[in-house]
Amino acid sequence: MTRVLVIEDEPQIVRALVINLKARKYEVDAAHDGATALQLAAARHPDVVVLDLGLPDMDGVEVIRGLRGWTRVPILVLSARHSSDEKVEALDAGADDYVTKPFGMDELLARLRAAVRRAEPVGPGEDDVTTVETAEFTVDLAAKKVNRGGKDVRLTPTEWHLLEVLVRNSGRLVSQKQLLQEVWGPSYGTETNYLRVYMAQLRRKLEADPSHPKHFVTEPGMGYRFEG
Numbered sequence: 295m296t297r298v299l300v301i302e303d304e305p306q307i308v309r310a311l312v313i314n315l316k317a318r319k320y321e322v323d324a325a326h327d328g329a330t331a332l333q334l335a336a337a338r339h340p341d342v343v344v345l346d347l348g349l350p351d352m353d354g355v356e357v358i359r360g361l362r363g364w365t366r367v368p369i370l371v372l373s374a375r376h377s378s379d380e381k382v383e384a385l386d387a388g389a390d391d392y393v394t395k396p397f398g399m400d401e402l403l404a405r406l407r408a409a410v411r412r413a414e415p416v417g418p419g420e421d422d423v424t425t426v427e428t429a430e431f432t433v434d435l436a437a438k439k440v441n442r443g444g445k446d447v448r449l450t451p452t453e454w455h456l457l458e459v460l461v462r463n464s465g466r467l468v469s470q471k472q473l474l475q476e477v478w479g480p481s482y483g484t485e486t487n488y489l490r491v492y493m494a495q496l497r498r499k500l501e502a503d504p505s506h507p508k509h510f511v512t513e514p515g516m517g518y519r520f521e522g
């Protein structure tokens with residue numbers, strides 16, 4: 295059973311989410327503020343988090359940072375505001391996706407399922423290439439680990455998925471649309487801002503000089519290419 299933590303201070307939205315999620319056999323916990331949410335997350339270990347960014351006691355982005363200190367649980371953000379800065383900030387802090395309020399329940403449930411699916415561990419594959427080495431870091435595709443300078447680099451599930459798609463297509467251009475569909479799901483294709491944010495994160499974590507990337511190369515207007 296999939297356990298969902300809903301963090302939202304508007305009672306009508308909480309009620310609608312709880313009813314719809316329980317009807318689909320999810321187990322649901324709800325928190326109406328950030329402090330309660332962080333406590334509940336630690337106690338209940340949810341499989342996915344739905345987080346409103348506008349909470350009474352703290353900014354939702356602070357909740358994301360608090361969670362990311364110890365868990366890679368997928369986080370789906372609810373954003374009432376239309377500021378793309380806020381969404382980018384939330385993605386940057388480690389959220390996996392966002393839905394803008396007012397949202398359709400079907401859309402939210404689809405994004406929730408996609409976020410859970412992305413986080414599911416994949417069993418041992420039949421891929422022949424399992425390790426890719428560069429001068430700066432090593433990617434172990436089988437173990438889903440990246441090592442840089444003898445230390446494991448912590449990647450969120452979304453960062454990992456993006457890295458994996460690029461590394462498996464090493465030396466080849468992967469289009470923006472292809473990346474979005476592989477990593478976020480088939481209904482995506484135009485959200486190039488997601489790619490900019492996540493590529494910046496991967497570069498920050500893995501490139502020797504993130505502003506002059508050698509491995510995660512942008513093909514302007516086209517997509518991205520991994521060079522080993």
Ligand code: CA
Binds near residue numbers: 302346348
């Ligand atoms: Ca709110």
